[in-house]
Amino acid sequence: EDQVTQSPEALRLQEGESSSLNCSYTVSGLRGLFWYRQDPGKGPEFLFTLYSAGEEKEKERLKATLTKKESFLHITAPKPEDSATYLCAVTPGGKLIFGQGTELSVKP
Amino acid sequence: GAVVSQHPSWVICKSGTSVKIECRSLDFQATTMFWYRQFPKQSLMLMATSNEGSKATYEQGVEKDKFLINHASLTLSTLTVTSAHPEDSSFYICSARSGSGTGELFFGEGSRLTVL
Numbered sequence: 001e002d003q004v005t006q007s008p009e010a011l012r013l014q015e016g017e018s019s020s021l022n023c024s025y026t027v028s029g030l031r032g033l034f035w036y037r038q039d040p041g042k043g044p045e046f047l048f049t050l051y052s053a054g055e056e057k058e059k060e061r062l063k064a065t066l067t068k069k070e071s072f073l074h075i076t077a078p079k080p081e082d083s084a085t086y087l088c089a090v091t092p093g094g095k096l097i098f099g100q101g102t103e104l105s106v107k108p
Numbered sequence: 109g110a111v112v113s114q115h116p117s118w119v120i121c122k123s124g125t126s127v128k129i130e131c132r133s134l135d136f137q138a139t140t141m142f143w144y145r146q147f148p149k150q151s152l153m154l155m156a157t158s159n160e161g162s163k164a165t166y167e168q169g170v171e172k173d174k175f176l177i178n179h180a181s182l183t184l185s186t187l188t189v190t191s192a193h194p195e196d197s198s199f200y201i202c203s204a205r206s207g208s209g210t211g212e213l214f215f216g217e218g219s220r221l222t223v224l
Contacts, residue, residue: 034213043201043215087151095142096213100151
């Protein structure tokens with residue numbers, strides 16, 4: 001069964017304190033792994049797509065990496081405006097299967 | 109990036125009434141759209157895949173007669189919650205794929221439904 005598990009469920013950081021979010025997956029034929037950011041009461045905002053192990057993508061303070069079993073979202077020197085829920089999703093083709101998300105809180 | 113618009117963003121209705129939520133892709137054509145449901149503090153659960161010009165494909169456990177989906181054009185899909193009850197209260201989000209295959213999936217802003 002295709003499955004996505006994110007950890008930790010919640011993460012509290014001080015401004016400037018770098019950390020990583022984990023997304024572990026099992027899927028029958030990965031066709032893509034996606035990271036989204038979701039603010040309360042809003043739809044998810046697309047961040048990255050990764051397609052193959054070893055691939056990395058960066059956007060401002062965020063960097064996503066992918067291995068054959070998991071993906072990491074590294075946050076370097078986070079700011080309070082980075083506070084949000086970060087969702088990971090995989091697709092074996094067509095629909096997306098989401099993890100439960102990591103709720104990130106960055107305090108000034 | 110691509111824009112997906114949902115309307116209404118929030119709606120309150122009485123139990124027993126039906127509510128329609130629209131999802132539009134504003135700057136691209138989407139042959140496939142997806143409808144998700146999200147409960148507080150939980151992740152997105154796929155309800156159905158909406159295919160332009162054909163019947164929607166529903167996920168296991170989703171009532172087809174309760175959640176009617178119509179995808180009449182390449183830019184519009186609608187979700188109608190029929191005879192809504194308080195347990196149908198939730199955050200409904202649509203998404204549309206830009207391009208084919210595994211292209212990026214863009215999400216609408218979501219629609220908050222409250223059934224009294």
